[in-house]
Amino acid sequence: MPGVLDEIKQAVIDGNAGAAKELTNKALAAKVDALEIFQVALIPAMDEVGRRMQAEEYYIPEVLLSARAMRTSSEILKPLIAGNPNMKPAGKVVIGTVRGDLHDIGKNLVAMMLEGASFEISDLGINVTPDQFVAKVNEVKPNLVALSAMLTTTMMGMKETIEALKQAGVRSSVKVMVGGAPVNQRFADEIGADGYAADAATAANLAKSLVA
Amino acid sequence: METARLLSGFPVNIELTEVWRWLGSHGRKGDPRLAGEVEEAVALAGELIEPKAAYSRLRVRAVDPSGVLLENGERLNGSAGPYLAEQFRGAEELVVVVVTIGPRLEGRVQDLFGEKRPLEAVILDATGSAASSAASRYVNGLLCEEAGNDGLRAGRIVRPGSSHWDILGQRTLFAMLPTEEIGVSLTTSCLILPRKSGSGVVPLGRHLAAEHEPSEASCRHCPNTRCIARIVDIEQPSTATGTVVKVQATQ
Numbered sequence: 001m002p003g004v005l006d007e008i009k010q011a012v013i014d015g016n017a018g019a020a021k022e023l024t025n026k027a028l029a030a031k032v033d034a035l036e037i038f039q040v041a042l043i044p045a046m047d048e049v050g051r052r053m054q055a056e057e058y059y060i061p062e063v064l065l066s067a068r069a070m071r072t073s074s075e076i077l078k079p080l081i082a083g084n085p086n087m088k089p090a091g092k093v094v095i096g097t098v099r100g101d102l103h104d105i106g107k108n109l110v111a112m113m114l115e116g117a118s119f120e121i122s123d124l125g126i127n128v129t130p131d132q133f134v135a136k137v138n139e140v141k142p143n144l145v146a147l148s149a150m151l152t153t154t155m156m157g158m159k160e161t162i163e164a165l166k167q168a169g170v171r172s173s174v175k176v177m178v179g180g181a182p183v184n185q186r187f188a189d190e191i192g193a194d195g196y197a198a199d200a201a202t203a204a205n206l207a208k209s210l211v212a
Numbered sequence: 213m214e215t216a217r218l219l220s221g222f223p224v225n226i227e228l229t230e231v232w233r234w235l236g237s238h239g240r241k242g243d244p245r246l247a248g249e250v251e252e253a254v255a256l257a258g259e260l261i262e263p264k265a266a267y268s269r270l271r272v273r274a275v276d277p278s279g280v281l282l283e284n285g286e287r288l289n290g291s292a293g294p295y296l297a298e299q300f301r302g303a304e305e306l307v308v309v310v311v312t313i314g315p316r317l318e319g320r321v322q323d324l325f326g327e328k329r330p331l332e333a334v335i336l337d338a339t340g341s342a343a344s345s346a347a348s349r350y351v352n353g354l355l356c357e358e359a360g361n362d363g364l365r366a367g368r369i370v371r372p373g374s375s376h377w378d379i380l381g382q383r384t385l386f387a388m389l390p391t392e393e394i395g396v397s398l399t400t401s402c403l404i405l406p407r408k409s410g411s412g413v414v415p416l417g418r419h420l421a422a423e424h425e426p427s428e429a430s431c432r433h434c435p436n437t438r439c440i441a442r443i444v445d446i447e448q449p450s451t452a453t454g455t456v457v458k459v460q461a462t463q
């Protein structure tokens with residue numbers, strides 16, 4: 001039933017939560033597999049939203065409208081695909097804003113886009129110490145650690161976190177990505193991060209390429 | 213410390229176009245699907261904000277390429293010395309100012325994220341940024357007026373962490389104002405709490421060298437051309453300060 005899948009995808013791209021809900025229920029009533037809806041409609045829809053954000057066709061509110069439409073649909077689907085062995089997350093991510101920094105809007109948006117790309121997220125919040133990152137990495141064994149900072153005074157917390165991961169012997173088991181207003185590729189290279197992205201959509205693509 | 217003036221409850225006019233700007237609209241018309249939400253956020257912000265300001269007028273002893281020396285012995289300098297010297301050329305006094313809209317709006321933003329309502333959270337956050345800059349504009353206007361009454365012109369506000377002034381400059385500023393009396397503090401990493409706050413210094417003088425510009429014109433001095441909140445009719449950072457600014461795609 002490709003028609004309805006295309007329609008669901010379009011509803012998410014358009015940020016139309018009402019249509020996304022209605023069409024998801026319609027597809028399920030027509031016996032379309034829940035996992036298929038997820039993989040063929042929702043994930044590609046968020047990919048397209050990310051592309052539009054990178055191309056500056058969509059700005060943050062439009063991305064959030066789409067994310068809301070996706071969530072409306074995925075909340076219906078989740079109970080149906082829970083435990084399905086074919087439903088594998090794209091990877092696990094531990095994310096947080098580093099020590100001394102209390103900004104979270106950017107970090108939250110990155111977490112949302114990663115979730116939209118079917119990553120499993122452990123969000124440690126703001127003002128996260130290197131030790132807290134290490135403890136969480138030991139606990140959930142993620143593929144990725146994502147660090148956010150908004151100030152030139154706190155971005156060194158990223159370096160300290162990477163050092164702490166090294167000290168704890170877990171640096172090689174994770175990829176580290178960094179971002180936030182004062183961060184750039186050069187800084188990411190200098191502190192030995194594996195990747196940098198300037199916005200949440202690029203962050204999702206970066207995450208996918210880092211775990212590929 | 214000179215006696216600082218404290219203000220509270222002054223009018224803050226949050227313009228819808230400003231909210232869209234802080235949402236990153238870059239001059240485009242706001243998405244009509246969100247018009248209602250933006251209006252609601254502005255109304256809610258009206259209930260949540262508690263505008264307060266503290267400012268103090270201080271005498272300037274000297275301005276030289278290392279920065280600005282105040283009569284009270286404090287110095288505004290560091291790596292920003294030459295930039296500050298340029299902005300303060302001709303200044304006889306300066307006003308050091310901190311403005312906030314209080315903690316309640318950002319608390320509500322946090323709650324909305326917790327309630328998994330990120331769209332509302334982001335819109336309210338942008339409304340808070342619009343309110344914070346509107347509060348700063350109001351206080352700036354007042355400062356200009358007061359200076360004008362004394363025959364002085366006010367220059368452009370210069371903010372630690374913006375343009376060429378290191379954010380560590382916040383420590384010097386905060387040492388000169390009783391900000392605790394308006395519920396504002398500075399963390400060791402130089403973040404102002406509440407977050408929807410701003411700080412700066414305004415040069416005053418009869419013969420100021422730098423022209424007075426509205427505060428938005430600070431975009432002109434910022435190399436981040438992809439900034440979410442950049443004023444769109446300002447495309448390139450200017451070299452008006454005499455410093456050649458490198459344009460980068462992202463920062």
Ligand code: B12
Pocket residue numbers: 103105106107109110146147148149150151152153177178179180181182196197198199200201203340341344345371372373374375378379402403404405406407408409410411412434436438439440441
């Ligand atoms: C909105 C804003 C304000 C608002 C609200 C501030 C707040 N804390 O809520 C107001 C007007 C109040 C304000 C005030 C000030 N601000 Co301000 N502000 C901004 C602005 C324009 C946008 C920040 C924002 O909310 N962006 C929206 C979110 C969604 O973006 P984001 O957090 O960057 O996240 C995105 C990306 O960075 C990336 N990302 C984020 N995290 C991660 C993590 C990973 C792993 C990856 C891959 C990607 C990624 O993806 C996100 C989503 O797309 C920035 C400049 C800018 N363009 O970033 C300056 C900026 C943060 N402010 C700055 C300054 C200096 C100040 C002041 C100190 C100025 C002053 N002296 O008055 C004050 C004080 C603030 C304080 N509390 O201390 C500086 C900080 C510079 C520095 N040296 O550290 C900046 C960078 C501007 C500049 N001058 O360059 N500010």
